[in-house]
Structures are given as C-alpha cells and as structure tokens.
Amino acid sequence: AQSVTQPDIHITVSEGASLELRCNYSYGATPYLFWYVQSPGQGLQLLLKYFSGDTLVQGIKGFEAEFKRSQSSFNLRKPSVHWSDAAEYFCAVVDTGRRALTFGSGTRLQVQP
Amino acid sequence: GAGVSQSPSNKVTEKGKDVELRCDPISGHTALYWYRQRLGQGLEFLIYFQGNSAPDKSGLPSDRFSAERTGESVSTLTIQRTQQEDSAVYLCASSLVRVSGANVLTFGAGSRLTVL
Numbered sequence: 001a002q003s004v005t006q007p008d009i010h011i012t013v014s015e016g017a018s019l020e021l022r023c024n025y026s027y028g029a030t031p032y033l034f035w036y037v038q039s040p041g042q043g044l045q046l047l048l049k050y051f052s053g054d055t056l057v058q059g060i061k062g063f064e065a066e067f068k069r070s071q072s073s074f075n076l077r078k079p080s081v082h083w084s085d086a087a088e089y090f091c092a093v094v095d096t097g098r099r100a101l102t103f104g105s106g107t108r109l110q111v112q113p
Numbered sequence: 114g115a116g117v118s119q120s121p122s123n124k125v126t127e128k129g130k131d132v133e134l135r136c137d138p139i140s141g142h143t144a145l146y147w148y149r150q151r152l153g154q155g156l157e158f159l160i161y162f163q164g165n166s167a168p169d170k171s172g173l174p175s176d177r178f179s180a181e182r183t184g185e186s187v188s189t190l191t192i193q194r195t196q197q198e199d200s201a202v203y204l205c206a207s208s209l210v211r212v213s214g215a216n217v218l219t220f221g222a223g224s225r226l227t228v229l
Contacts, residue, residue, distance in 0.1 A: 032215040043117075043204065044156075044220040051215050090155065096214045099163065100146055100172075105155040 002027045002093045006104035013081050014112045021076040021107050023091030032094040033074045034101065035065055039087045047089075050074060061085070086111045115139075117221035119205050125227045126195055134190045134224045138207030143185050144216055148204045149174075150223070156204065162188060163210060195228045202226070 003026040013019055025031050032051050036044040048059025055067040065076045074091060088108050092101040118137040126132050138145050147159040158172040162182040173179070177196075182188040192199055202225050206218040 032213070034217075036220075043222040044206075046217065046219070049215075049217060051213070094215055095158075099144070099169070099210075099214055099216065100158050100161045101156075101218055102158070103148075103156040 001097060002031065002095050002102050004091050004093050004102055004104035006089075006091055006107050008107045009105070010108045010110070012110040012112060015083050016080050019076075019078045019081045019085070019109070021089050021091075021109070023074045023076065023104060024072050025074060025091075025093045026072065027093060030069075031074075033065075033067065034092040034094075035059065035063070035074075035076050036090045036092060036103075037061075037087050038090065038106075044090065047076070081109075081111055083111045083113065085109060117205055117207050117219055119203075119221035119224050121224055122222065123225045123227075125229065127229050128197060129194055131191065131193045132195055132226060134192075134203050134205075134226070136188045136190070136205030136207075136221060138186070138188070138205070139219060142207035142209055142219070144208045144210050145182055145188050146206045146208075146218060147180055147188070147190050148206065149201045150204055151201045159190070159203075192226075195226075197228050200226055200228045 005024045034049045035047040050067045088106045091104040095102045120135045143164045145162040148156040160180045161169040177193045180190045202223040204223045206220045208216040208218045
C-alpha cells in the first residue's frame with residue numbers, strides 16, 4: 001500500500017523567510033500527490049496537486065511543490081512566508097486500492113514575527 | 114450545496130452512548146469519504162462510498178462504527194457505545210470520480226466528538 005512520510009513534525013520560520021516542507025512517498029508507479037493545509041479550527045484546504053507532466057506545480061497562496069521521482073519526494077515550498085501561513089500541512093497520496101487518500105502525519109508550521 | 118456540510122460541529126457525549134454524525138456532500142459528487150483525526154495526529158481513513166457500489170469499510174476501527182449513505186447524497190456515521198478513545202474530529206469529504214483514480218477531495222469543517 002502507498003504511504004507518505006513527513007519527517008518534520010514542527011517547523012518554525014520567521015516571517016518573510018523561505019519555507020520548505022518535506023514529504024516522501026512510497027509507491028512503485030507514478031503517484032498522485034497532494035498538499036493540504038489545515039488552519040486552526042478549520043477543515044482541510046487543497047493547496048496543490050500533482051498528477052503528471054511538469055514536475056513543478058503551482059498552487060494557491062504562493063505555494064509550489066516539486067515532484068522528484070529519484071528521491072520519492074514532493075516537497076512544498078514558498079519563497080516568503082506570511083504570518084497567516086501558520087497552520088498544519090498535510091501531504092497525501094492516492095491509495096489506488098482504496099480510491100482514497102493516504103495522509104502523512106502532518107507538519108505544524110509556526111511563523112515568528 | 115456549495116461545500117461539504119457536516120453536523121453537528123461539536124458533540125459532547127457520555128461514555129457508552131451512541132452518536133450520529135451527518136455529512137452532506139457537494140451536489141454531484143458521487144464519492145464520499147469519512148476520516149478520523151485524533152488530537153495532534155494525521156487523518157485516518159474510515160470508509161469510502163462510491164455511487165451504488167459496496168462501500169469500502171476497511172478503515173473502520175471496530176464493529177461499533179458503521180456508516181450509511183442514501184444514494185449519492187447524505188451520509189451518516191454512527192458510533193455505538195462510545196469510548197473515550199473515540200474522541201476526535203470526524204472529517205467528511207466528497208469528490209467527483211476520475212477514471213484514473215486521482216480523485217480530488219473537498220473536505221467539510223468536521224464534527225468534533227468528545228466522549229466524557
């Protein structure tokens with residue numbers, strides 16, 4: 001079965017600094033990959049997705065992610081973090097057996113002024 | 114509707130009671146999912162409905178958990194004889210179904226269950 005690992009449980013960055021959140025997946029074929037964000041007290045919002053084609057995908061709120069097959073990674077990046085980006089970020093992969101998403105354990109982002 | 118609606122948003126119950134959580138998916142979305150999110154943890158898959166096909170119940174943690182869906186509309190997740198470890202946010206999501214299986218899920222705001 002497909003799985004997702006987010007190695008960083010908690011990350012703190014200064015406002016205006018760049019950000020990279022790591023995600024590694026386990027899947028033999030080309031995976032379908034997603035990043036979701038969960039702000040305090042809210043549901044999950046889709047940031048971006050990768051199905052095929054260009055390995056650098058753009059999302060909402062200035063986020064981007066790069067699919068690297070050789071590293072089995074799909075890291076999320078943002079060049080300049082805003083205080084409103086403080087949230088929990090989840091990487092997910094489609095479990096083609098279940099037709100559902102398998103989520104990583106999440107990375108909590110704190111933004112310092 | 115415009116989004117996925119879940120009710121109640123908050124539920125406090127006593128251990129041993131039964132609870133029902135409701136999910137109203139986006140109109141036209143034939144796939145519906147339930148996930149559980151315990152405090153500070155990721156999302157656990159519970160169950161998946163797709164049209165009139167038999168649901169995938171492989172994520173349900175025990176026989177105290179069950180779910181139903183009426184056609185391609187509302188779904189109800191029922192937890193019988195609740196235990197304290199059932200305390201969590203229960204998230205519902207819906208999606209269109211792609212042939213590739215790359216379904217894009219839209220989530221509701223969740224139902225927070227607290228078992229005392």
